[in-house]
Structures are given as C-alpha cells and as structure tokens.
Amino acid sequence: MAMADGGHWTEEIFLRHADLWLAVHERAWASGEEQARDLHAILDGLGVPAGGRILDAPCGIGRHATRLAELGYRTTGVDLSPQFIERARRRAAEAGVATRASFHVGDLRTLPEAVPPTERPFDAALNLWTSLGYYDEATDERILRGYREVVRPGGVFLLYIVNRDFIVRRFEPHGYDAFGEIVHIEDRRLDLGASRMRNDWRFFRKRGPDLDHLATIRIAHRVYSLHELVALFARSGWRAEAAYGGYSRDPPSTDSPTVLLVGRA
Amino acid sequence: MTPADLRAQGHDAKAIAGFLGSEGVPSGGRVLDAPCGIGRRAIGLAAEGFHVTAVDSNEIGVDAARSRIPPDLRDRLRFLHAARESLPGLGEETFDAIVALDHPIGRQGPGEDVAFLARLIPHIRGDGVLVLELLHRDFFATRPDGFSFHVLADVEQHEFRSFDPVTGILHLTWTFYHREGEDLRHRGDAAARMRLPTPHEAASLLGSSGWRLAGAFGGWSREPVSANRRKVVLVARRVGSTA
Numbered sequence: 001m002a003m004a005d006g007g008h009w010t011e012e013i014f015l016r017h018a019d020l021w022l023a024v025h026e027r028a029w030a031s032g033e034e035q036a037r038d039l040h041a042i043l044d045g046l047g048v049p050a051g052g053r054i055l056d057a058p059c060g061i062g063r064h065a066t067r068l069a070e071l072g073y074r075t076t077g078v079d080l081s082p083q084f085i086e087r088a089r090r091r092a093a094e095a096g097v098a099t100r101a102s103f104h105v106g107d108l109r110t111l112p113e114a115v116p117p118t119e120r121p122f123d124a125a126l127n128l129w130t131s132l133g134y135y136d137e138a139t140d141e142r143i144l145r146g147y148r149e150v151v152r153p154g155g156v157f158l159l160y161i162v163n164r165d166f167i168v169r170r171f172e173p174h175g176y177d178a179f180g181e182i183v184h185i186e187d188r189r190l191d192l193g194a195s196r197m198r199n200d201w202r203f204f205r206k207r208g209p210d211l212d213h214l215a216t217i218r219i220a221h222r223v224y225s226l227h228e229l230v231a232l233f234a235r236s237g238w239r240a241e242a243a244y245g246g247y248s249r250d251p252p253s254t255d256s257p258t259v260l261l262v263g264r265a
Numbered sequence: 266m267t268p269a270d271l272r273a274q275g276h277d278a279k280a281i282a283g284f285l286g287s288e289g290v291p292s293g294g295r296v297l298d299a300p301c302g303i304g305r306r307a308i309g310l311a312a313e314g315f316h317v318t319a320v321d322s323n324e325i326g327v328d329a330a331r332s333r334i335p336p337d338l339r340d341r342l343r344f345l346h347a348a349r350e351s352l353p354g355l356g357e358e359t360f361d362a363i364v365a366l367d368h369p370i371g372r373q374g375p376g377e378d379v380a381f382l383a384r385l386i387p388h389i390r391g392d393g394v395l396v397l398e399l400l401h402r403d404f405f406a407t408r409p410d411g412f413s414f415h416v417l418a419d420v421e422q423h424e425f426r427s428f429d430p431v432t433g434i435l436h437l438t439w440t441f442y443h444r445e446g447e448d449l450r451h452r453g454d455a456a457a458r459m460r461l462p463t464p465h466e467a468a469s470l471l472g473s474s475g476w477r478l479a480g481a482f483g484g485w486s487r488e489p490v491s492a493n494r495r496k497v498v499l500v501a502r503r504v505g506s507t508a
Contacts, residue, residue, distance in 0.1 A: 176412035176423070185414065185423075202447070209451035216447065 009219045010080065010134050013201075017215050018083040020182060020203050025061040025084065027179040028129075029091075032063030035128075038247035039064060039158070040071050043124055046156045046241075046262065052123035055150060057111060058131050062088030062103060069101035076122070078106040078114045109139060111146035121152035128160045130258075133222035137232075140222070144236035148265055157238055157263035160247070164195060164223040165254045181206045182214075195228075196220050226252055229261050238263030278309020280485035281396075285315070285362050287487065288394045288480075288500060294361035297388055299353040300369050304330030304344055310364075311342035318360070322349035352381060359390045366398040371460035375470060382474035386503060395476055395501040401483075402461035403492035406430050419444045420452070433460050464490060464497055476501035 013021055040050070048054075050072030056065040059077030061084050069075045069092065079085050085103045092101040106114020108131070125147040132140055147157050167190060175186035187200040198220045204211035224232070230240040241264045245256030252259045282292060290296070292314030298307040301319035303326040311317045312335070321327050324346050331344045347354025363385050370378040385395060405428040415422045423440045438456040442449035462470065468478040480500035483490045490497050 170408070172408065172411060174411075174413040176414075176425070187414075204449065211442065211449040211451075213447035213449070 008135075009217055012215075012217045013219065014079075014081045014084075017203070017217065018081045020184075020215065021081070022061070022083055022087065023179055023182050024184075025063065025087075029061065029063050032067050035247050036064050036067030036071060038249075039068065039126070040073075042158065042247070042249065042260075042262075043073075043156070046124070046264075047154075048123045048156060053119065053121070055115065055120075055122040055125040055147070057106070057108060057114075057125065057127065057147075059088060059103065060084050060129070062091055062101065064126065064128060065101050065103070066092045066095050066097060069097035070095055073100070074119075075101045076115060076119045077101065077103040078108075078111065079103070080105070080107055108143045108146065109135070111143065112149045115150050120150045122150055122155060123152060124156045124158065125151050126158050126160075128158070130160075130162045130221075132159065132161055133224060137222065141232060141236045144232060144238060148237040151265050153265055155265045156241075157233075157265070159229065159233075159261045159263070160258060161229070161261075162223055163245075163252070163254075163256050163259045164225045164228075166257050167197070167223055168192075169254050178206075183211055190223075191220075194222070195224070196222050226259050226261070229259065233261065233263045238265065276309075277485055278306055278313055281306060281364065281366075282310060282313035282315065284396070284482075284485045284487070284498070285310075285364075285394070288362070288396070289392075290362040290394060295359075297353060297355075297358075297360040297363045297385075299347075299363065299365060299385070300367075301330065301344065302326055302367060304333070306364070306366055307342060307344070308334065308338065311338040314341075316341040318343055318345065318355070318358070320345045320347050320353040320355070322347060322352055350377075350380075351384070353384065353388060355388060357387070359388055359393070361390055361393050362396060363389055363393070364396045364398070366396075368398070368400045368459055368461075370397075370399070370467075370470070371462065372458075378470050379474045382471060382476060386475045389503055392502065392506045394479070395471075397467070397471070397499040397501065399467060399497050399499065400435065400459070400461050401490070401492070401494060401497040402433060402463050404495045405435050405461060407492050416444070421449055428461070433462070435459055435461050464499065467497075467499055471499070471501045472504075475504050477504050477506075 054068055054073045054075045057078035059065045059079050062077050065075040065077040077088055082105050085105050088103040092098050104114050173188050177184040183204040185202045189198045191198050201217045203214040205214055233240045242262040243252050244260040245252045246258050296315045296317045298319040300321045301307045304319050307317045307319035327344045327346045334342055409428040411426050413424050421442045421444055425438045428435045436458050440454050441452045443452050464481050471478055479502045481490050482498045483494035
C-alpha cells in the first residue's frame, strides 16, 4: 500500500520515523534475554546447538541476535533501518560479542544480497516479532525463498508471528502504548476480505498533560492463520515441522496471540 | 463534556425507539428515563415521538439538559431532578416504559440497587416494560485491561479500563483532550468505578425488587447476549403482569 508521498508504510515507520520505532525497540530490549534463552532451547532441540550460524532478519537493534551471540552462536542480523543497525552494532560491542554478531543493512525482499557470502550458509534463520505480511502474498513467498537460499539443507527456519485466529476471536479495535515520552495510539480495522489489519498509528510526544502530534502512519499487514502459513512454507521450500503458540512451546490454539512455526529446509 | 456525554452520544435513540416498539411500546408512548444523565437519549427518544420524563440526581446535568430541549420537543419532554436515594422521586405517574441506561447500578451495594429498582415499580403501568442497559461483565472479564478512544466533534476521549474478576469491579478512567490540528490539549480527567453483575445476577436483583426478567439481548437490535458485546440489554416486567 502506497502512502501519499509514494513510500511504502514500512519506509515511513522504519526509515522516515526510525527514531520512533527505535524507542519501541529500546523498550523491548529487556524481553530479548528470556526469549533468546527460549530460542536457544528450541534451536538446540532442532539440532542447532550453540556454535551454529544464525540469521536474524529483520533484527531491529539486535535484541535476539546479540543475546544468541552471548549464548555462543555466531549471528548475522539484517534490517532495513541503518539507524537500527548502527544501534545493534553498538549494543553488541557493549555486550562484548561484536566478533560473533555482525549486522547489515538490507531489505527482506532481497535478503540473499544483504548477507555476505562469508557468513553463509546458516544453520538456522529467524523471522521474529511479526515481520512478515507487510507486502503482498507473492512477496511473502519470495521472502521465505530468500531465507531458504541462505540456509543449509537440513537447516531450520523459525517464524514467530501474530495469530490471525486470535485476532478474529479477541479483536481489540484500539490500542495504547506509552514508552518514555512517546505515546502510541492505534486505531485498528480487520479487513476480513483481505485478512489484513489496516491500522492508523498515531504517535505523540507528552508535553505536560498535552500530547503533541509527531506522526500518523497507516499500516496494512496480512495476518495469517496457521494453515495458511504451513501452505506458504510449502510453496517456498520449507517443510513445516512443528507449530507452537509461542516461545514457551505451548500448543497453538485460538487462545495464542502468536504462533511459532518451525520449517525445515 | 462529560464521560456520559461522550458515551451516550444519542445516536442510538432510533435503535432504542425500535427496541421499545418491539416490546409493545411504539412511538407516542410514555417513557421514564432514569437516571438520564445529561439527557442525550431522552432528547433522542422525544425526537422519535415518545413522551419522555427524564430524571437524574445531578442537578447541573439536569439544568444543562433542560436548556438544550429543542423548541419542537417542549410539549413532550421534561427534565426533573431527584435525590439519588429517592430516584426517580415522582408522584403517582405511570409510564408505558422505563429505561435505565448506561449501567445505572453497581455504584453502591446490591441493597441500594434493589431499592432503586423497587422504587421504579409504582411507575410502570400494568404490563409496561423496564429496559435496563448494563455493561456486560463477560465482555470485560475476557478483556480485563484495555484502551479505547472516542471522538466527538473536536473532543477526544481516552478510556482506560481495568476489571477485577474477583470483585467484579470495573475501573474506568477517562482523559479528555481538545483536538488542535492533530495535537491533543488536555482538558480534564474523570473516573468511575462500578460493579458489573452477570446477567443472571442482574436477573436476581430484578427478582428481589419486584421485577421479572422477560428478555436479555446483546444490543438494541435484539442481538444475542455475547461476551464479544460490551453491553447487555435486559427487559423486565412487573411480577404478576401478563405481558
């Protein structure tokens, strides 16, 4: 979906207003520690123990990639935003894992181009925090093929993404989030004809009790039911091997806000 | 602008009128609206042709409502003040329908709720109908914490809710902003705290106050009661009535 100025909403949020989303990433940073431990356990169970090569794309500011490097993996992070990548490199240096965690600016739609040949093939690739469905379905398929291209045969792919069936069941038309001085208000619409969330995101800065408007961004992203993801995996060269409701590996259900789908190359 | 003002924008008066019609009280009937808040629905129901007596314990709200009666509705709409503990505080008048909207119970204890509902009994004609609009406990129990916003003209209201399933108490807090371009200028805050009964508990309150539950709906279009609907509309008739 094009914005008035011709840019896709991902460019609006991740490039033009990267400072706002950077604040979202910073706030989420702490949650990466436990999630990385869960990911480690999952990867280990899939035959990718510490020491393996992991691709995390999009990686944001590296809240999983940095932690996985701390746990002994060699990680490569890719993100569209130069600002996030710069922050990820600094965070990794602060954590003392700069030699095991590398970060590159790149677009998911041309993922193989973003990954240096010296860092591939990967034993596992990760797409976390609902980072698929931003474009059309053909593009999603192409993106998943991109992961397949850089993962070794027998390697794995983990997709952690919002569960359409949960959204349908427990739809919340509005959302509110505050982090630091930033307030984020969401006006959500679920377009059932297209299985797309169409949300207006308004960002404000608190000034005393007032809210100064910073940006309004209209986002549209495809939300998938689990069976659609399984089919999407099959079309793009991944065999769906296991599905969970989240990092804790509960069975997926309509009560799971997310699904974690495991693909095998 | 008060929370009740924003919540009850009066836009559903036509739907309420249709609902009353389907309960045997068509346009032209006599309706008591208690408590009426600042009277948006009362004005709307009068505009739909009902003869409306609207009562509230908030004198400022009643005065504001009175000052806003459109001239063409003056002959069939009146606003009265009554103390909360004596609401509706009328003489011997009876009505074809009584509407008690916007969750009029649960601010105090069940005893006060039963007393309020019992005080309505003398004001209903034999087979008249009581329509009680409540916030639906099951909706909030399945979404205990949440946020919503509403915009009316240049006012934006932010509502934060939290529901305690053990006490059954819903806390609502509101922040009101004036929209200036896309900026929001703070204008005020308000809060409410109320106990939400399940529909069967509400039926029991009605039973203890001389009413008999005659129907339960998820909204004014007679939708089924559902945990996905924010409100529940209960219909009651006087014990012993044949309707």
